Amino acid sequence: MNTFKTPEFRRRAFFAGLGALSTAALVTACGGTTASTGAGSTTPVDGGNITFLIQGYDTGWVSSKTSISSYEGNLWGQITDKLVYVNEKGVLSPWVAESWEELNGAKDFVIHLKKGVTFSDGTPLDAAAVVANLNAWAKGDSTRGVSKVGLFPSSNFVSAEASDAETVKVSFSSPALGFIATLAYHGCILLSPKTLALPVEAQADLSQEIGSGPFVVKSWKQGDTYVLEKRKDYNWGPAALGHTGPARLDTITYKVIKDTSVRTSTVVSGQADVAFNVEPQEIESLKAQGFTVGTPRYLGFVDGFQVNTQAFPTNDPAVRKAIQHGIDREEIRNTVYTSDWNAATTFIQGNVPEAGEFSDSFEFDAEKANKLLEDAGWTKGSDEYRTKDGKTLEFTLTPNPYVPSTKAEDELIAQQLKKVGIKINLKVVDVAGYAAVQASKPPLFQTSRSFVDVGTVAGVLTSQNKGEDWFGLGTSDQKLNDLSTAIATASDRASREKVADELQQYVLEQGYFIPLNQLVQRLYLISPKIKDVQYNGLAYANFYTAWISQ
Amino acid sequence: MTSDYKRFALTRAGQAVVVVLLAYVLTFLVISVLPGDAITNTLRDPQHGLSEEDIQRIVAFYGLDQPVIVQLLLSLGRFLTGELGFSLQSNLPVSQIVGDALPSTLTLATSALLIAIVFAVVIAYGAQYLPGKWAATVRSIPSFFLSVPNFVIGLVLIEFFAFRLHSFTTTDPNSPVATLFAAITLAIPVSAPLAEVLIASLDHESRQEYAVVARSRGLTEARLFAKHLVKPSALPSVAMVALIVGELLGGSVITETIFGRDGIGTVVQKAVTGEDQPVLQAVVSLSAVVFVAVNLVADLASPLLDPRVKLREKVGA
Numbered sequence: 001m002n003t004f005k006t007p008e009f010r011r012r013a014f015f016a017g018l019g020a021l022s023t024a025a026l027v028t029a030c031g032g033t034t035a036s037t038g039a040g041s042t043t044p045v046d047g048g049n050i051t052f053l054i055q056g057y058d059t060g061w062v063s064s065k066t067s068i069s070s071y072e073g074n075l076w077g078q079i080t081d082k083l084v085y086v087n088e089k090g091v092l093s094p095w096v097a098e099s100w101e102e103l104n105g106a107k108d109f110v111i112h113l114k115k116g117v118t119f120s121d122g123t124p125l126d127a128a129a130v131v132a133n134l135n136a137w138a139k140g141d142s143t144r145g146v147s148k149v150g151l152f153p154s155s156n157f158v159s160a161e162a163s164d165a166e167t168v169k170v171s172f173s174s175p176a177l178g179f180i181a182t183l184a185y186h187g188c189i190l191l192s193p194k195t196l197a198l199p200v201e202a203q204a205d206l207s208q209e210i211g212s213g214p215f216v217v218k219s220w221k222q223g224d225t226y227v228l229e230k231r232k233d234y235n236w237g238p239a240a241l242g243h244t245g246p247a248r249l250d251t252i253t254y255k256v257i258k259d260t261s262v263r264t265s266t267v268v269s270g271q272a273d274v275a276f277n278v279e280p281q282e283i284e285s286l287k288a289q290g291f292t293v294g295t296p297r298y299l300g301f302v303d304g305f306q307v308n309t310q311a312f313p314t315n316d317p318a319v320r321k322a323i324q325h326g327i328d329r330e331e332i333r334n335t336v337y338t339s340d341w342n343a344a345t346t347f348i349q350g351n352v353p354e355a356g357e358f359s360d361s362f363e364f365d366a367e368k369a370n371k372l373l374e375d376a377g378w379t380k381g382s383d384e385y386r387t388k389d390g391k392t393l394e395f396t397l398t399p400n401p402y403v404p405s406t407k408a409e410d411e412l413i414a415q416q417l418k419k420v421g422i423k424i425n426l427k428v429v430d431v432a433g434y435a436a437v438q439a440s441k442p443p444l445f446q447t448s449r450s451f452v453d454v455g456t457v458a459g460v461l462t463s464q465n466k467g468e469d470w471f472g473l474g475t476s477d478q479k480l481n482d483l484s485t486a487i488a489t490a491s492d493r494a495s496r497e498k499v500a501d502e503l504q505q506y507v508l509e510q511g512y513f514i515p516l517n518q519l520v521q522r523l524y525l526i527s528p529k530i531k532d533v534q535y536n537g538l539a540y541a542n543f544y545t546a547w548i549s550q
Numbered sequence: 551m552t553s554d555y556k557r558f559a560l561t562r563a564g565q566a567v568v569v570v571l572l573a574y575v576l577t578f579l580v581i582s583v584l585p586g587d588a589i590t591n592t593l594r595d596p597q598h599g600l601s602e603e604d605i606q607r608i609v610a611f612y613g614l615d616q617p618v619i620v621q622l623l624l625s626l627g628r629f630l631t632g633e634l635g636f637s638l639q640s641n642l643p644v645s646q647i648v649g650d651a652l653p654s655t656l657t658l659a660t661s662a663l664l665i666a667i668v669f670a671v672v673i674a675y676g677a678q679y680l681p682g683k684w685a686a687t688v689r690s691i692p693s694f695f696l697s698v699p700n701f702v703i704g705l706v707l708i709e710f711f712a713f714r715l716h717s718f719t720t721t722d723p724n725s726p727v728a729t730l731f732a733a734i735t736l737a738i739p740v741s742a743p744l745a746e747v748l749i750a751s752l753d754h755e756s757r758q759e760y761a762v763v764a765r766s767r768g769l770t771e772a773r774l775f776a777k778h779l780v781k782p783s784a785l786p787s788v789a790m791v792a793l794i795v796g797e798l799l800g801g802s803v804i805t806e807t808i809f810g811r812d813g814i815g816t817v818v819q820k821a822v823t824g825e826d827q828p829v830l831q832a833v834v835s836l837s838a839v840v841f842v843a844v845n846l847v848a849d850l851a852s853p854l855l856d857p858r859v860k861l862r863e864k865v866g867a
Contacts, residue, residue: 053721058639059639059640060639060640060642142604142608142611145608145612147604147608201636201641201643203641204640221650221812222640222642222646223651223816223820224650224812255721256812257720257810258808259701259807259808262708262808265713266713266719266720266721268713269712269713269716271712271720272720430823
């Protein structure tokens, strides 16, 4: 009955096994690639192809509708130009705009364009094209489902006109110091007027998205592969990048690989050159293996909490200050992130030119936090949590679903605040739920938002001028109203910097904002042979100057 | 028999159409009761800084401010005329998104199904004819296959064959070798229930009188297996294969994500996270059509394969 024991079976099994082994060997031999790691020279060379692994291109290619996610932004950065370049320090420099004038107390602007710039469809990038783009950014077209660009100062935008082929005049009804800076924002990409005039469904077709950048789209398969190739006649890159003429690389292939560990391992094994957003915890070991890990900073608000001053228990200033001092940011950096993450010094990122140094007002000091609460009448009960007038000192934290690491961060914060007697309940929600939480105005609301100009800050602090009223104060805090108005309407930078300083100090002293860390939103794992990748002020990698070392 | 069968076939086909339509309506309603919608959620991302008025205007453009029932009727009408609309997230035509993703998934699912069948037959054969100790081990393989998560299998295969042996590159996931490993990843959990059903029915059939008689007449086990046992044992497995279609689609989400393949699985995942109603609607309907069609074929075939299947009971059930 037992076939397994028959000689015939054994012979067959032997051959079957042999077959399996030889197939495996064949498969192995076929796919073998040898990675050569040359010593590398320092003189840039032209040519070569790189593969960039990215998590996804899910939100589509209609640039203004989606306001460009991290993913689209990476690709847009290679195929389109902007009027102005912004570096990691927030310094603006010419790009397609060769120079600009700020007139009439920052209410009028004159932009002088570089000559000879063309879109890849041959259309000149002249004043008329810039006017078409400015109107699209400022107004959008709701009849076609196209929205305006979020950060563009559109509420006081009056008009954009071409004075001649290389000059554009832009007018605002009130000072718009942030206007020129906004032109460097990743939403303000220059597109061919032909593209802008298309219906939204046609704009969704990447091959119809015509820019003037150093690369053009060669082929694409939505959600899978996007091949860009160098534009040979390109000669108008930002001077700040220190390179003229066309890009050095021949092609860049963006390949979607959703799984983070596979993206990382693919680059580590030499099968691809760049991977977007690797795990922060892996950075150290990757660097030790000789890989470059780019952790560029963006301009904007730090990762932190807006405080609702009207909700229990953050309506008590002592509680707000106790939370500020009760959070050990160093431990968060060591546990959730790495030393590549900088400590917050105020509530705006350190690379914003106006960022001040106010770390003292929220430094970690558990003793101080305990004393603040004790003095305010919050006494510890048998369960280690504090109570006052029969109410427990507790509230709910909701991690920011737009920044996945904030879940681990908030878990740690819950443990830290427990030590000073504050009870934190965590509620993890998706993007849809997060909007609902925001609408419910919780005691603490986690924020991280990029901007290009500190003037934007005024629009969120109070309810003045349709502001977002981050702290639930409305217009009740006269000093905050005055400071916000002063920063929004400043017409020169020196006076604005002074106001910005005062504003930061005031907001932090009142415990209106609880800074955590300076966030790194975009991480790049780069093979050692790829040289001279540069990052702009919004933490996007630029491959215009990149080259492959042999 | 023939008129009975005709009535049976018509009823079954009618039921199938109803199931597909119900799946469509149900999907629509489920998505509609979720908080928010793709457009407002995307627009509400604080990075965009859009005003409530801007958001309302764009919501109106997409007709999302209409009552649910109006949206449903419009959507159903378009579906019945074959018009799938545009994706809310990417603005691309849904037919293009699904059409681009379909071939890759079909290749993956078909190869996985074939590999799963081979695995199942090998396991079932081993469970029957290996010596006791070995057979017991082989019998535990299906539970093992079921208990190892799909992504672990995929990651181990990639780590070993792509990164160490360089058998394939993860940047070219549609190459034949990469497809083979993706199919194996998907086949392993899918083969488990198949193998279990096959083992059980082989156990059953081999104890039947005809098998005992055949054996006593000196028929070898291999001939008995091939000539007499396989056919009756396969019947429950055929029904199982029909059910596995769903499993293949579910498993393809993970497999495609890990192997970086673009396919229906990834389309579903993206559509779910983005609440991209038109895409989700199309994919769920497509899956319902495939699932119902495969089951319909299995149902219609079984009375033809085995006269013992009673038609009347089936109709009533």
